[in-house]
Structure formats: C-alpha cells, structure tokens
Amino acid sequence: MTVLSIIYVVLFYVAIIVLFGGIANKIMLYKRVPAPLKIPVTPAPLTTGGVVYRLFYEVVFFNSLFRGNKWTWIFGWIFHLSLLLAFFRHLRYLISPDVFFWPLINNMVVQSFGHYAGFTMLIGLAGLFARRILVDRVRYISSASDYLMLLLIMGIAGSGLMIVYASHTDIIQLKAFIMGLFLFDPQNLPADPILLAHITMVLFLAVIFPVSKLLHAPGLFFAPTRNQIDNPREKRHLSEWGAAIEAEDGRNN
Amino acid sequence: MADYDIPETHEFPIIPSIMEGSMAHSSPFVAGKEFQDDMGFPSAEETGELIEGWKEKFLELLQDKLGKYRSLQVFMDTCVKCGACTDKCHYFIGTADPKNMPVARQDLLRKVYRRYFTFAGKYFPKLVGAVDLTEDVVKEMYSYYHQCSECRRCAVFCPFGIDTAEVTMAARDILAMIGMGQKYSNQIIPKVFKIGNNLGLPEPALADTLEGLEEEIEDDIGVKVRFPLDEKGADILLVTPSADFFAEPHVDGLMGYAKVFHAAGVSWTLSSKASEAANFGLFIGNYESMRQISLRIRDEAKRLGVKRIIFGECGHAWRVAYNHLNTLAGPWDFLDQNYPIPQHILEFTKDCLDRGILNIDKSENDWMTLTFHDSCNIARASRIGEDPGSQFTTPRQVIQAVCNNYYDMAPETIHDQTFCCGGGGGLLTDDLMELRIKGAQPRMEALKNSIAEKGVTHMAAICAICKSQFTKVLPYYGMTMDQIVSVHQLVSNAIILDGQGEEAEESDDAEETA
Ligand code: SF4
Ligand code: SF4
Numbered sequence: 001m002t003v004l005s006i007i008y009v010v011l012f013y014v015a016i017i018v019l020f021g022g023i024a025n026k027i028m029l030y031k032r033v034p035a036p037l038k039i040p041v042t043p044a045p046l047t048t049g050g051v052v053y054r055l056f057y058e059v060v061f062f063n064s065l066f067r068g069n070k071w072t073w074i075f076g077w078i079f080h081l082s083l084l085l086a087f088f089r090h091l092r093y094l095i096s097p098d099v100f101f102w103p104l105i106n107n108m109v110v111q112s113f114g115h116y117a118g119f120t121m122l123i124g125l126a127g128l129f130a131r132r133i134l135v136d137r138v139r140y141i142s143s144a145s146d147y148l149m150l151l152l153i154m155g156i157a158g159s160g161l162m163i164v165y166a167s168h169t170d171i172i173q174l175k176a177f178i179m180g181l182f183l184f185d186p187q188n189l190p191a192d193p194i195l196l197a198h199i200t201m202v203l204f205l206a207v208i209f210p211v212s213k214l215l216h217a218p219g220l221f222f223a224p225t226r227n228q229i230d231n232p233r234e235k236r237h238l239s240e241w242g243a244a245i246e247a248e249d250g251r252n253n
Numbered sequence: 254m255a256d257y258d259i260p261e262t263h264e265f266p267i268i269p270s271i272m273e274g275s276m277a278h279s280s281p282f283v284a285g286k287e288f289q290d291d292m293g294f295p296s297a298e299e300t301g302e303l304i305e306g307w308k309e310k311f312l313e314l315l316q317d318k319l320g321k322y323r324s325l326q327v328f329m330d331t332c333v334k335c336g337a338c339t340d341k342c343h344y345f346i347g348t349a350d351p352k353n354m355p356v357a358r359q360d361l362l363r364k365v366y367r368r369y370f371t372f373a374g375k376y377f378p379k380l381v382g383a384v385d386l387t388e389d390v391v392k393e394m395y396s397y398y399h400q401c402s403e404c405r406r407c408a409v410f411c412p413f414g415i416d417t418a419e420v421t422m423a424a425r426d427i428l429a430m431i432g433m434g435q436k437y438s439n440q441i442i443p444k445v446f447k448i449g450n451n452l453g454l455p456e457p458a459l460a461d462t463l464e465g466l467e468e469e470i471e472d473d474i475g476v477k478v479r480f481p482l483d484e485k486g487a488d489i490l491l492v493t494p495s496a497d498f499f500a501e502p503h504v505d506g507l508m509g510y511a512k513v514f515h516a517a518g519v520s521w522t523l524s525s526k527a528s529e530a531a532n533f534g535l536f537i538g539n540y541e542s543m544r545q546i547s548l549r550i551r552d553e554a555k556r557l558g559v560k561r562i563i564f565g566e567c568g569h570a571w572r573v574a575y576n577h578l579n580t581l582a583g584p585w586d587f588l589d590q591n592y593p594i595p596q597h598i599l600e601f602t603k604d605c606l607d608r609g610i611l612n613i614d615k616s617e618n619d620w621m622t623l624t625f626h627d628s629c630n631i632a633r634a635s636r637i638g639e640d641p642g643s644q645f646t647t648p649r650q651v652i653q654a655v656c657n658n659y660y661d662m663a664p665e666t667i668h669d670q671t672f673c674c675g676g677g678g679g680l681l682t683d684d685l686m687e688l689r690i691k692g693a694q695p696r697m698e699a700l701k702n703s704i705a706e707k708g709v710t711h712m713a714a715i716c717a718i719c720k721s722q723f724t725k726v727l728p729y730y731g732m733t734m735d736q737i738v739s740v741h742q743l744v745s746n747a748i749i750l751d752g753q754g755e756e757a758e759e760s761d762d763a764e765e766t767a
Contacts, residue, residue, distance in 0.1 A: 026330070029326065030323060030326065030327055033319070033320060033321070033322070033323040033326045034321065034322075034323060035322070035323040035324060036321065036322065036540065036580075037540075037576065037577055037580060038576040038577065038580065039324060039416065039419070039576070039634070041405060041408050041409060041414060041416065041633050041634070041669075042632070042633055042634055042635060042636060042641065042644065042669070043636075043641035043642040043644070043669065044641060045641065046641060058412070058414075062412055064337075064409065064410055064411060064412050064414070065335065065337050065410070065411075065412040067409070067410055068337035068338065068341070068409075068410030068411070068412070069335075069336065069337040069410070072335050072336060072337055076335065076412075131336065132336075135336065136270055136271050137268075137271060137336060137339035137340065137351065137354055138334075138336035138339065140271055140351045140354070140357065141334050141336060141339065141351075141354065141356050141357055141360065142334055143334075143380070143381055143382035144379065144380050144381075144382075145373070145377075145380045145381045145382075146334050148380075208373075211371065211372040211373050212373060212381075213330075213331070213332065213333050213334070215330070216330075216331045216332075216333050216413060219327045219328075219330055219331025219413050220331070220412070220413050220414070222323060222327045223324070223327055223328070223331070223413055223414035223415070224323055224324050224327075225324070225408055225414035225415075225416045225419075226413075226414035230636060230641060232575060232576045232577070232579055232580070233575065233579060233593050233594060233595075235579075236579045236580065236583050236584055237579070237580050238580055239321075241321060242540075242580065242581075245540075245541070245544070251548050251551075252548075252551070252582065252583065252584070
C-alpha cells in the first residue's frame with residue numbers, strides 16, 4: 001500500500017461518514033420539529049396521493065421553478081439531469097459485475113449518455129454561473145460560497161471529462177480500490193494527478209454537502225407549504241405543543 | 254393627497270433594476286409601552302429602543318421558534334439562492350429596493366441564523382454571508398419585515414416552497430418580544446379582546462349602526478331586511494370584518510349578505526363580542542394571540558347556541574378561519590356537521606344561486622364592467638368550495654351570476670399569481686403610506702390595462718383590507734375610489750326580494766323623473 005492510498009482510504013471513510021451522518025441528522029431534525037399550523041400553498045391537493053403527485057412533479061420537473069424563471073429552470077434542470085446520468089455511469093465503479101443489474105449499468109446507452117452528461121453538466125453550470133454574475137438581482141443575493149460551489153462542481157465535471165478524453169487512468173485498479181473500501185480490504189489507488197484531483201474535489205463536496213445549501217433536496221419534502229394536504233376543515237390539525245397550551249387553559253373544552 | 258413618487262405603470266410589466274437603500278427609511282411606528290403592555294410584550298424605557306439583554310433574548314427566541322416551526326427551520330436551511338423569487342414581490346417591483354426581494358428579506362434573518370446556529374456560519378461567516386446580531390441588524394429587520402404583506406406570492410415560484418411570510422411572521426414576533434412591536438397591530442389586537450372588534454365599536458354603537466342599515470334598505474327597496482345582533486338560538490353566526498359595519502364599499506357587501514340570508518329564509522345573527530373576523534395575530538406571527546382571538550368565536554358560538562358559522566368577505570380572516578379555526582378554537586363537534594365549519598359567505602351564496610332560490614336581475618349591474626381582484630390570502634392559502642382552485646372560480650361564478658359584463662385581468666396577475674393590494678399583512682396604516690402606494694403598482698398596472706383594453710369600470714374584491722387599501726390608492730394612480738366594489742354589493746344590487754315589487758320601482762321612477 002502506498003502512503004497516498006492510505007490517506008485516500010481514510011479520506012473516503014471520513015467523507016462517507018460525514019455525508020450520510022450529516023444528511024441523516026438533518027432529516028431527523030426536520031422530522032422532529034412539528035408543523036403546528038396548516039400552511040399549504042393553495043391550490044393544494046386534497047389527498048395523500050395528490051401530495052405525492054405534487055412533490056413528484058416538483059422533484060422531476062422543477063414545476064414551480066419552471067413557472068418562476070425559465071432560464072434558471074433550463075440550466076438547473078440540465079445540470080441535475082446530467083448529474084443523475086453521471087451518477088448512473090459511475091455505478092460501474094461501485095458495484096461488482098456479479099450483481100444481477102450489472103447489465104443495466106454496463107451498457108452502451110448508460111455509458112455513452114454518461115459521457116455526454118459531463119458536457120451538458122458544464123453547460124448547465126456555466127448558465128447558472130452566468131446568471132449569478134449578469135443579473136443584478138441574483139448578483140445581489142449571491143455570497144462567495146454560492147460562486148465557489150459552482151466552481152467546485154465545474155472542477156469535478158471538467159476533471160472527469162479529462163480522465164475520459166485526455167489522461168486515461170487505470171480503471172481496473174480504481175475499481176479494485178473502491179471495492180476494497182466496501183470490503184474493508186484496502187487496495188492501491190492509481191496515482192494519476194487528474195484522477196486524484198477529481199476524487200479530492202468529490203470528497204470535499206461530500207464533506208461540505210450536509211453543512212451547506214447543497215443539502216436542499218430534503219427541504220423540498222419537508223416544506224409544509226408543499227407537503228400538506230388541504231383538509232383543515234375536515235380534519236383537525238394539532239401539534240403537540242399546541243395541544244399542551246389547550247390542556248393548560250382548557251378553553252377548547 | 255400627500256406627495257409621493259408614484260411608480261409608473263406600463264402596458265407590459267417591467268422588472269426594475271435594483272436601487273439599493275431606496276426604501277431603507279420606511280418603518281412603521283414602534284408600539285409604545287402602553288400598547289406593548291396591553292399585549293403582554295416587554296418594552297424598553299424609550300419607545301424604539303431595545304430591552305435590556307435583547308441579544309440573548311433574540312437568539313433564545315429564534316432557537317425556540319426553530320424548534321417549534323418546521324417551516325422556519327426548513328426554510329432557513331433550504332434556499333439555494335436561485336433567484337426565482339427575486340422579481341415576484343410587489344414591493345420589490347414597486348420600490349426597486351433589493352432588500353424587498355423575497356430571498357433578501359429572508360436573508361435578514363438567515364444571516365443571523367447562519368452565524369449562530371450553523372457550522373459554516375460559525376466558522377466561515379464571510380464565506381456564507383453570516384453576520385453578527387447588532388442593533389443595526391435588528392433595526393433593518395424591523396424596517397423590511399414591515400415591507401412584507403405576507404402575501405405568499407414568492408412561495409408559489411420557489412422551487413422549495415419557501416414562504417417568506419413564515420419568516421416575516423417569526424421575525425416580527427421575535428422583534429415584538431425585544432421591545433420592537435408594531436404600533437398599528439398592537440393597538441388593534443387588545444381592542445378585539447376588550448370590546449370585540451378591531452375598531453373598538455361597542456355593542457350599543459353596533460346595534461345603532463345595524464338599525465341604520467335596516468332603515469336604509471327599507472327606504473331603498475321597501476322590504477324590511479333584518480340585521481340581528483346577539484340573538485340566541487339563531488342557526489347561523491355571521492363573523493365579518495368590522496369594516497363591514499361602516500366603511501365603503503364594505504358596508505354595501507354586508508347589506509348583500511343580509512339580503513341573501515333574508516331571501517334564503519335562514520335565521521342568523523351577528524355577535525357583539527365576536528364582531529370581528531380579522532385576526533391580526535396572524536400578522537404579528539403570534540400563535541397565542543391568534544388563538545385567543547379565535548377562541549372568542551368559539552365562546553360566542555356556544556353562548557348563542559348557533560349551529561353554523563359563516564365568515565364575511567375578508568382575506569386574511571378567511572385564511573385563519575379556513576386553515577386555523579379548527580386547530581386553534583376547535584373541535585367544533587357542537588355545530589351542525591352537515592355544513593363546512595366554518596363556511597364562507599360566497600359558498601353560501603353560490604349554493605343559493607345554484608339552487609335557484611335567489612331572484613336575480615343581472616341588468617341592475619349593467620352600468621358597470623367588472624373585473625375581480627384575487628386576494629392573496631384567499632388565492633394562496635384557502636379554498637372557497639370543494640375543489641382545489643375553487644377559491645378562484647366561486648367568486649367569479651357569483652359575480653357572473655349577477656353581472657353581465659365581466660373580464661379577468663392579465664393571466665400573470667390573477668389566481669395564484671395574483672398581486673397583493675399593497676396594504677395586507679398589517680401594513681394598512683398611514684405611517685406606511687408610501688410603501689402602500691408603491692406596492693400597489695403591479696395591481697394598478699393590470700387594472701389600468703384592463704380598463705384601457707376591455708373597458709372595465711370597476712374592480713370587485715372580497716377582502717376588507719384590499720377594499721380599504723384600494724379606496725386609498727386608486728386616486729394616486731389616476732382612478733377614483735368608488736371603482737372598487739364588494740362582491741356582495743353586486744349581489745345586493747341584482748337581488749330582488751319578495752315584496753320588492755311595483756311600489757319600490759314606482760318610487761324609483763318617480764325619483765328619476767323628478
Ligand atoms: S426562489 Fe426559493 S430557493 Fe430560490 S432564491 Fe428564492 S427563496 Fe431561495
Ligand atoms: S410574502 Fe409577499 S410581500 Fe412578502 S416577500 Fe413574499 S411576495 Fe413579498
């Protein structure tokens with residue numbers, strides 16, 4: 001084992017713990033905090049199925065953003081879709097060829113779409129970055145971290161593309177390294193500078209993810225404005241602390 | 254009319270370039286000790302100063318709210334600064350002040366939240382725009398959280414459903430608890446408790462007013478239409494905003510409700526102690542006040558032994574009634590479960606129209622061409638009917654059932670994209686007149702364009718605040734105050750009651766020829 005590889009093994013474990021621990025922590029916090037009042041933004045669905053549909057539409061098509069701003073929507077949507085495609089492409093480094101869905105990942109379609117996703121991702125990010133600089137309103141609300149995060153992800157996409165097109169790496173060894181992490185059997189990591197840069201940036205992203213705005217997906221599912229059912233007259237909505245106030249003065253009896 | 258820079262209106266909406274600090278001077282009067290005392294809120298020796306130990310108190314209250322309101326906790330974290338909301342606020346469009354962009358308004362609190370409650374803000378404040386809590390920061394919050402009418406237009410377009418109104422409410426409540434309550438709201442709420450309504454209109458005066466209305470209708474159409482007050486055993490308790498008792502055009506709406514009840518032959522009553530539908534507890538973000546105000550209605554419903562509760566035309570009052578009355582003042586198991594609890598007057602009237610029990614002569618409204626202003630709290634925080642979106646269709650159906658000439662305003666200014674009148678959310682006070690005029694710009698623009706293109710003459714509304722606000726600001730935009738009407742005023746004009754026969758019409762003709 002090279003020293004470099006040992007360092008990266010440690011970094012990987014730390015990043016994974018911070019990432020999943022941080023996400024779980026936030027989700028638990030959101031679950032714990034009650035929503036004392038009914039505040040769905042109407043027109044809102046009348047049933048649970050309706051809420052699922054509303055959220056599905058938001059998650060998959062960014063429905064509200066589409067209504068709000070077409071440019072941000074197109075760039076944002078391209079970026080997130082590319083991210084999803086890139087994720088699928090990377091799965092082949094994470095799973096073993098024995099798994100039954102291996103052919104679903106290791107085929108021409110997923111792999112080549114995954115390639116192009118690197119380019120479309122850069123286009124989406126560049127668009128978002130341009131809006132931040134060019135539109136006075138968006139510039140006003142942006143802080144340093146907003147720009148840096150875009151640059152970081154651009155760096156990840158750019159270095160990823162370079163690995164594919166400019167400086168190939170030993171993917172067999174890379175896969176062995178990753179599988180080794182799963183099996184707690186550390187393996188060597190190929191010491192290509194571009195690959196290391198790519199991985200370092202990804203690990204950094206994973207670490208800052210839970211403590212930054214990057215963790216915005218759970219917020220969508222927990223926003224009472226979107227996830228509540230519009231039935232306040234039919235069903236009494238009462239939080240625990242609301243009930244405690246009632247119990248104290250008995251005025252609702 | 255005092256002098257203000259009236260924003261220009263255009264044929265097509267224009268998003269202004271930002272003008273930093275253009276509304277930094279706008280702040281409502283701070284509540285003095287007497288009003289803070291009435292609310293049970295603390296006050297410093299000098300009005301407008303902060304109480305001792307305000308900083309610790311502020312952070313303590315913020316922490317408490319984060320633990321009690323999922324909305325606040327989630328909204329503080331989730332914003333990605335995408336900018337989709339930046340051009341959606343009528344106060345931004347009308348003032349160009351970037352701190353009136355919804356996300357920037359949230360950021361006033363978020364930057365403090367980040368500084369004291371997040372890892373990034375504690376250790377890298379500069380990077381994420383976190384700031385220390387200082388007196389200047391607090392004063393800025395007081396200013397800009399009173400430039401938000403809690404209308405939720407921003408929340409419609411936010412990819413995460415972030416509702417700036419929730420942040421405004423939380424901030425206002427915290428500010429009130431460190432000595433910076435708003436005078437207008439804190440002056441009004443105690444009147445509701447002591448007397449029964451926002452105006453401080455006591456029972457004898459109210460009885461007198463109602464008697465006057467009975468006489469007015471009798472003189473007008475020759476039919477005695479009753480306005481019962483505190484009548485035990487009535488079926489329906491009508492809770493309506495107190496502006497309906499005397500302000501124009503509100504009172505014409507009240508006469509409309511009474512005529513509909515009369516024609517439907519139902520027994521109803523007003524209550525002198527619950528003679529107010531408005532609930533300013535919502536505006537100041539105070540759960541306990543909102544609950545106490547709601548509980549008056551419960552007490553009165555029990556005392557009078559009614560079976561149903563119906564709310565008159567009001568925006569935020571309907572939001573609270575529709576969404577929160579059950580939570581705050583329920584359970585309503587002692588009322589008749591066959592009717593929605595509470596019910597909106599438009600639901601009642603629409604039902605009567607559908608059943609064909611109202612005798613309507615639409616031509617009575619032929620001299621007007623109407624449009625309808627969707628009030629924000631109704632459009633984006635309630636329903637009036639059974640289906641999602643019925644808050645848009647029901648009022649229009651009622652208007653079109655009593656009027657021949659009706660047009661909608663531009664599609665991006667109605668339904669859930671409607672613009673606030675500019676005076677909602679506890680801002681309907683003279684000390685915010687400049688803000689109110691500027692904030693009305695998008696609605697005024699849409700109205701003016703529908704006047705020019707469709708020949709609209711009047712705009713109907715179903716919110717007491719909208720009606721008061723429009724009577725005040727229409728003249729600033731070159732229109733007249735009587736161009737705003739109540740929806741039930743239109744019903745009142747068109748409805749023909751039994752006994753409103755020959756005799757009345759003859760005297761009408763007589764007047765005209767005379
Ligand atoms: S639309 Fe929502 S996420 Fe985007 S900047 Fe505004 S509040 Fe933040
Ligand atoms: S709630 Fe309305 S007034 Fe407040 S920031 Fe949003 S759009 Fe503006």
